[in-house]
Amino acid sequence: MHRIFVNDKPIILTTVVEKEDGFKNYLLKTVDMAKVIRKLNRTKLKEVRLIGKKKKKLLERFLKKLPNVVAGGGKVYNDNGEILFIYRNDKWDLPKGKIEGNETIERTAIREVTEETGVSGLEITKPLETTYHIFKRNGRYKIKITYWFEMKTSFKGNLYAQENEGITKVEWLDKAQTKKALENSYANIKALV
Numbered sequence: 001m002h003r004i005f006v007n008d009k010p011i012i013l014t015t016v017v018e019k020e021d022g023f024k025n026y027l028l029k030t031v032d033m034a035k036v037i038r039k040l041n042r043t044k045l046k047e048v049r050l051i052g053k054k055k056k057k058l059l060e061r062f063l064k065k066l067p068n069v070v071a072g073g074g075k076v077y078n079d080n081g082e083i084l085f086i087y088r089n090d091k092w093d094l095p096k097g098k099i100e101g102n103e104t105i106e107r108t109a110i111r112e113v114t115e116e117t118g119v120s121g122l123e124i125t126k127p128l129e130t131t132y133h134i135f136k137r138n139g140r141y142k143i144k145i146t147y148w149f150e151m152k153t154s155f156k157g158n159l160y161a162q163e164n165e166g167i168t169k170v171e172w173l174d175k176a177q178t179k180k181a182l183e184n185s186y187a188n189i190k191a192l193v
Contacts, residue, residue, distance in 0.1 A: 002059050004132040004143065006040045008187040011134075012049045013058040028052040033065045037134060037141055066134065069144045070099045072109030074151040075128060075192060076119065083178055083193065086116055086161065087169035092181035094189055096146050097165075105147045113151065117170045118160030124149045131188035148192055 003010040017025060026036060028050040036048050052058045073096025076084035085092050097112035099105060110122045128148035134141055159170040173181055182190050 002062070002132065003188075003191075004062065004134060005187050006037050006134045009040045009045070010047045010187070011036065011040070011062075012047055013052065013062055014049055015052055015055050015058070017051055018049070022046040023049055025049050025051055028058065028061055031065070033134075034141060063143060063145070065143075067140070067142045069142050070105070071096050071144055071146040072099060072105045072107075072112060073097070073146050073148050074109050074113040074122065074124075075148060076113060076117075076122065076151040076153060078152075078172055079154050080172070080174070082172035082174050084113070084117060084119060085171055085173050085178070085181055086167045087171075088165070088167045090184075092185045092189070094148070094192070096148075106149065109147065109149045110151070116162045116165060116167055118158060119153055119155045119170075120157075121153045121155045122151045123153065124151050126150045129192060131192060133186070133188055146188075 002013040013028070023046055024039065026048060029052070031050055039045055040048060050062065052061060073094055075094055084095065086095050095113045095116040097108065097116065099108045106124055113122055114120055128150055131146045131148065133144050135144060161167040161170045178193060182193060
């Protein structure tokens with residue numbers, strides 16, 4: 001089952017039709033995505049379910065509905081087991097950004113973490129779950145597909161917020177601080193952390 005977030009409300013891709021209770025079913029094949037997004041943003045609906053026939057084709061079909069933006073990001077640990085967070089748009093987030101040219105997604109993730117935080121010496125330890133969310137830019141809805149990687153670093157230098165990207169803080173957070181930060185974060189980041 002795939003979840004694509006519109007703010008903190010999920011669009012769930014499924015082959016199972018269930019009786020609507022706090023959610024609405026739509027056929028993936030014929031769905032009007034702008035209408036669905038408006039419904040999620042303007043009503044008390046908890047989620048939307050897009051119904052398709054073939055489980056293996058659900059995501060592929062969904063991704064054709066809107067333009068895709070591919071990004072890479074990192075859940076970065078330091079030697080103390082703290083996680084690197086950024087603060088942007090009044091929310092705690094993990095560093096990430098769009099792919100450039102023909103760089104690999106791993107290279108994108110490392111470059112973006114370094115650009116947004118000033119942290120270097122990054123080593124990818126494993127891939128994490130890919131997240132999907134819908135956003136609006138220049139009046140058009142798009143799907144951001146973010147490939148996440150767990151990373152580690154022994155970096156001890158100063159942290160630098162990339163202000164031209166709207167980042168106002170960069171901090172290493174311990175378990176208690178992470179738990180608190182996640183209270184003011186995005187649904188896909190909560191699921192990832």
